[in-house]
Amino acid sequence: MTRVAEQLGLDPQVLQGYGRRAHTRTDHLALAAKYLGWKTRSACRGPRSRPRPAATGRRRRP
Template identity: 65%
Template sequence: MAVARLAERLGMDPVVLEGYGDRPHTRSDHLRLAAGYLGWKSAPAGSTAM
């Protein structure tokens, strides 16, 4: 369901996304890029602040 919605928003066929994440670091690489684009910062290790 999520893949179909994402594909629709991107204007592509869901089949194109079938292999997404096959490379071990694809998801973490893309998350890092998106977080940088959005200006998100990592919480310090051991942080409990919300």
């Protein structure tokens, strides 16, 4: 947050508590993404695509 504070011309202590709430960063990232016109991962999937299974840490053999 120090870098962000410097870019905004603020004392880094002002932003010290940023992100303490569990969803603060996620909410702010979503707002920025919407403003910038970024698509979410789920929005990029076609109507017929299926969700991928959770990663198990093992790789498939070719």
